[in-house]
Amino acid sequence: MRRIAWPLFVISSILALAGGTAAAVRPHYGDTLHVALREAPPFLDPAQLSVAQGKQISPLIFEGLTQFDAHGRLQPHLAARWESGVGNQRWQFWLRPGVNFHDGTPLTADAVAASLRAANPAWRVSASGDSVVIETTAFDPQLPAELALPRNGIARHAGDKLLGTGPFQISQFQPGRALVLAANEDYWGGRPFVDSVVALLGQNWRQQLIALELGKADVVEVAPEQVRRAGLSGRTIVESAPNELIALAFTRGAESAEEARLRQALSAGIDRASIVDVLLQGQGEAAEAILPNWMTGYAMLFAQTGQRSGNVTAATAGAITLSYDASDPANQLIAERVAVNARDVGIQLQTAASTANADVRLLRIPLASPQPQLALQAVATAAGLAVPQFQGTSAEELYAREKELLQSGRIIPLAHVPQASAIGPGVEGWRADLFGDYRVADVWLSGSRP
């Protein structure tokens, strides 16, 4: 088993490379890479994506003005440089020269402005020479990072075609089922090594592993609890840093001090270590913070300040209904474990699959961005909480906003889990990426011929 993972403590110093990236044998051009994904987008237009959608597919076609690199550092992409005015409400981005859309037409400031306006109706976006000016109604120090989100990928409609500037262009799309991409021969960053990418969409964990086993897919996603088994089968497993939060989210705020105390007791009573070690087979880390420590550096403060509330009386604790998404078997196991732990501290908690009348929901929330402020906002949105606003990018402000969310009593973090992929034989140059992004343009197949 070859396993490439992000160490949890020394994140910033290590870039592990899978499959012997560019090692000894230079990359070959040609062939088709087959990938399988759970994601099943009914559309490809980035402007229609939510904050957390389109992570793997969209950036291959549509590129942002900025991009996070494999270390999670924000880098210029379609923008060569930028600056902001006082207050971070007016930003100006100068475009990289020599970039064309897939049909060969040049990327212009007008096209970029139109694309960003479609995705962000609240922004005032205008073209100014070879630059784009973005004005927001409130302080937005995270704007450069926001522009790296897939939903802010630059797209242009040309008749019934959707064009981007990315390393691949759309060849065929069957909504929710399959996507075929062809290499962009004139890509400004260098033509991808593979000629095409075939993505099978909407494949569950099991279907994906079977596809890998049968040689129908070269790259598949692996459920956290399956990583160990998949690795034992001799496959190369590539893991990101933990980029998904498993949490309980209450549908409403606590209406009394007793109810608040009950929630504290529930949080204190959950055996997170068992959830990670047993149910998730050691994949991930127990979490009492919303954001993982690799992202903030301060997650331990929430664990240190956790207070055990002891048992609550049965009279205090009315029955709570916990709902979970039954499409993933692990969710049911986690929900049942939470119910057992709740009973241990005197709380009646019943589980139900995907019920609308739940008091609390078990959520698996993608962290959306390596930028912690954006990730926290995405979690708040997904959990139905008030979305925190930031004046800057300081660690202290981030800590204060995260603490407020936790103190609202509406979210109980359980675990942070990494994203894992299994890589088939012959796939070379697959990079371990801090945030688990698929950088397919750098991948090549060892059986290829020029």
Next chain:
Amino acid sequence: MAVYNSQHPHMFLRISKPLMLGMAMGLLLTVPVALGADWGAPARSLAQEIAAVTGPGAVALEVNNRSSLRPAEVEQARGALAAELAVLGVKIVESGQAVNVRVTFSENAQSYLWIAQVNQGGGDEKVLMVSVPGARTAGSFGPSSPLNIHRALLWSQQSPILDATVLPGGNPEHLLVLDGEKVALFSGEGGQWRPEQAFPITHARPWPRDLRGRIVFNREHLFDVYLPGVVCGAVLSSPLSMACHEADDPWPLGAGSSGVRGFFSPARNFFTGVVAPGIGKQNAFAPFYSAAALPRAQYVLWALAAVDGSVHLVDGVNDVTPRLPWGSEIAGVKSNCGSGWQILASARTETGDSLRAYEVMDREPAPVGIATEFNGPLNALWSKDDGSAVAVERNPDTGKYEAYSVAVICHQ
């Protein structure tokens, strides 16, 4: 106000013509890459924040390390913090005092994070944080053996290095480093290379992925640069400049600017297989990634690392394809060992790539000496005029590209 500007160095130096003269092999300098840590500024910031909460007086200080700082660094950082607190009138005493300060050295993906939890009793805890930019470096050199492959670090940088070469002669010595955007010129001074000038590379078409390129010393005008579909040459003006033009001119395959040249695919990462002038009677071979020349008394034997993974040994008449565990990168190097010329060939290891020297007797390459291992993948290997080669590694620990001068040295 937040600003991001891409780096575009444009520096100028007047190069005297005598610098071009002479073919004496230069000593290769090693640039020290270790960075000294300076904890003064963050210690001052955190101390000021702590003192603003506690005021002057006694505090009990507890320090935890949850970062990749080494114990000695933790001690240094703790000492710096204690010193700064003392300056502000905060005296550190044994625990049990009213004010407890717990400092945690942590880190995230972007930086170190120093956290102070100030507890003044009464359950009211104040949390203070200071972000500290962090950097780590690493380096290693291979072991000794009867036939050593000796390598010396020439230069490292964040962007991919395609080739590097130390210009022969000249005092001080000069180093040229080629990447996809520029040729950078450095001069040797006090054991370090100091940047002196940068020559931007102009190109109309996007570079192919896995960009390759090489710098070749030129007696007439100092140096030429070969890139896919582009050729550049130094222009002896004052200051020195460089001119580039779109061209599919063949690249020199051996060490110098003369001899056999190969046509390089302008949109890929390999030589097409067509060479000029031919090797003996042959001028077309299978596409190859790299070539190594082994001069013999009557002819030159060439090794070609083909794109399909095979190795061809050609002398103008014969084309032999021995089964060899070679990677894509090979280069001929001159030494005082064995037949005087060896081939350096890359190979994959568990953790990175290695280079091993091979002697070729009767068209049967045989390994000599032990392999030298690199931490990461080798991205380039080019023969140089002085008989050495330059190898470029991507260091997985730092993410930087490192150019090494590589030479085969006999057992002393």
